Amino acid sequence: MHIPPMIRKSMSTRVPATHSQAMDQDQRLRWLRERDDVALEPLWAQADAVRRATVGDAVHLRGLIEVGNVCVRACTYCGISVHNHKVGRYRMTRDDILDCARRAVTLGFGTAVLQGGEDPGLSRELISDCIRAIKAETPLAVTLSLGERARGDLEAWHAAGADRYLLRFETSNRELFARIHPPPPGRRASVDRIQLLRDLAAMGYQAGSGVMVGIPGQTYTDLARDLEVFAELDLDMIGIGPWIPHPETPMVRDLAESAAPGEQARNDAMDTLKMVALARLAVPDANLPATTALATLDKDQGRELALTRGANVIMPNLTPPKYRALYELYPDKACVNETAEECDGCLRGRVARIGRVIGVGHGTARKNSRREVAGSRSRGVDCDDDANCDGCEPTEKSRRTMEQPWTAK
Numbered sequence: 224m225h226i227p228p229m230i231r232k233s234m235s236t237r238v239p240a241t242h243s244q245a246m247d248q249d250q251r252l253r254w255l256r257e258r259d260d261v262a263l264e265p266l267w268a269q270a271d272a273v274r275r276a277t278v279g280d281a282v283h284l285r286g287l288i289e290v291g292n293v294c295v296r297a298c299t300y301c302g303i304s305v306h307n308h309k310v311g312r313y314r315m316t317r318d319d320i321l322d323c324a325r326r327a328v329t330l331g332f333g334t335a336v337l338q339g340g341e342d343p344g345l346s347r348e349l350i351s352d353c354i355r356a357i358k359a360e361t362p363l364a365v366t367l368s369l370g371e372r373a374r375g376d377l378e379a380w381h382a383a384g385a386d387r388y389l390l391r392f393e394t395s396n397r398e399l400f401a402r403i404h405p406p407p408p409g410r411r412a413s414v415d416r417i418q419l420l421r422d423l424a425a426m427g428y429q430a431g432s433g434v435m436v437g438i439p440g441q442t443y444t445d446l447a448r449d450l451e452v453f454a455e456l457d458l459d460m461i462g463i464g465p466w467i468p469h470p471e472t473p474m475v476r477d478l479a480e481s482a483a484p485g486e487q488a489r490n491d492a493m494d495t496l497k498m499v500a501l502a503r504l505a506v507p508d509a510n511l512p513a514t515t516a517l518a519t520l521d522k523d524q525g526r527e528l529a530l531t532r533g534a535n536v537i538m539p540n541l542t543p544p545k546y547r548a549l550y551e552l553y554p555d556k557a558c559v560n561e562t563a564e565e566c567d568g569c570l571r572g573r574v575a576r577i578g579r580v581i582g583v584g585h586g587t588a589r590k591n592s593r594r595e596v597a598g599s600r601s602r603g604v605d606c607d608d609d610a611n612c613d614g615c616e617p618t619e620k621s622r623r624t625m626e627q628p629w630t631a632k
C-alpha cells in the first residue's frame with residue numbers, strides 16, 4: 224500500500240496525548256508563524272495523538288446536500304452572493320432533497336447536511352417539512368447550514384427534529400467580519416454570529432462553526448483568537464478551510480488590504496492544516512472535517528493530511544450533478560464532476576489507505592452523546608448513535624437498525 228511519506232510520518236509518530244491541552248496564546252502564535260515543515264512535526268503528531276485518544280479512528284461521513292444557491296447576502300468572498308449575476312440559480316424541491324437523503328442512507332452515511340444560501344424561498348415550512356420527512360423515513364441525524372436565519376425559523380426547525388446547525392463565524396476580528404459581511408438587506412449592522420452560535424446551543428442544537436484561513440487583512444493574532452473562541456463556545460463541529468479567491472467577488476480586489484508580511488495569514492494548505500491541528504488541541508472532542516476547500520487546494524493529499532493532523536469527518540457531496548457546478552462558492556471545487564457514488568468510493572479508499580475506518584451511527588461529538596439522547600427522547604424519537612452513545616440502552620429502532628441495515632424505501 225503506497226502512503227505518501229508526509230502522511231506516513233504523522234501516522235507513525237506516537238506522542239502521548241494529554242487532555243489538558245491548555246496551550247497559551249503565545250504558543251499558538253509561535254506555531255501559527257512557523258513555516259518550517261520539520262519544526263511543525265511535533266504539532267502534527269500531537270494533534271493526531273489527541274484525535275486518536277478523544278474521537279478515535281472512525282472517520283464519519285456527512286452527506287452534503289446543497290439545497291439551493293439563491294442568496295440575498297453580499298458576503299465579499301462568496302461565489303453565490305447576490306452580486307454574482309453570472310451564476311445560474313437553483314432551489315431544490317422537497318422531493319429532490321428527500322431523494323438525496325435516501326441516497327445518504329443507501330451509502331451508509333449517518334448524517335445529512337442541508338446547506339444553502341440565505342434564501343427566504345427556503346421557507347420555514349419547506350425546511351420543517353423536509354426535516355420531518357427525513358426523520359420519519361430514515362435514521363439520519365439532520366444538520367442545517369442555511370445562514371443567519373430568524374429565531375422563529377431556527378426554533379421551528381429544531382422542533383421539527385434538526386439536530387445540528389453549522390454557521391461559520393469566519394473570523395473573530397469584528398472589524399474584518401463587518402468588512403466582509405455587509406449587513407442583511409434593510410439592516411444597518413452585521414449580525415453577531417458568535418452570539419447567534421450561543422443562541423443555537425441554548426435552543427438545543429449541537430452548534431458547529433469555523434473560519435476561513437488567509438482572508439486579506441487576517442493576521443496570525445486573529446487566528447489565535449479564533450482558536451480561543453472555538454474553545455469558549457465549546458463547539459461540536461469546527462470547519463476550517465482556506466479562502467479561495469473567486470474571480471466574480473469583491474474580495475479578489477482586497478489584496479491591498481493585506482496585513483504586514485509575516486503577520487498576514489496565508490490561504491495555503493500549511494496555514495490551514497496548522498489551524499486544524501490547533502483546533503483539535505483547543506477543543507479535543509470536537510468533530511473536525513477535512514474540508515472540501517482544503518481538498519481543492521491539494522487534490523492529491525489535502526484530505527489525508529487533514530485526517531492525519533486532527534480531522535475526523537468528511538462531507539461527501541450528494542447534490543445532484545445538474546446542480547453541483549452551480550454551488551460554486553469558489554472555483555475548481557473538488558469533487559464537482561464526480562457522482563455521489565464515485566465520490567463515496569474514492570473517499571472510502573482514501574480513509575482505508577491511511578489505516579482508518581468509516582464511522583457508523585450519527586458520529587455525535589462525545590460531549591453531546593447524552594444531550595442527544597435526552598433531546599431525541601424528548602421529541603419522541605429514537606437515538607441510534609451506536610458509535611458514540613454511552614448514555615442509553617439501544618432502543619427498539621436502533622436495535623433493528625444495527626441488526627438489519629436500513630435500505631432506501
Ligand code: 5AD
Nearest residue numbers: 300301391465466467469516552553
Ligand atoms: N473560499 C473558501 N471558502 C469559502 N466559503 C464561501 N466562499 C468561500 C471561498 N471563496 C465557505 C465559508 C462559508 C462556507 C459555507 O463556505 O466559510 O461559511
Ligand code: FES
Nearest residue numbers: 558561565566569
Ligand atoms: Fe470526491 Fe475523490 S474525494 S471524488
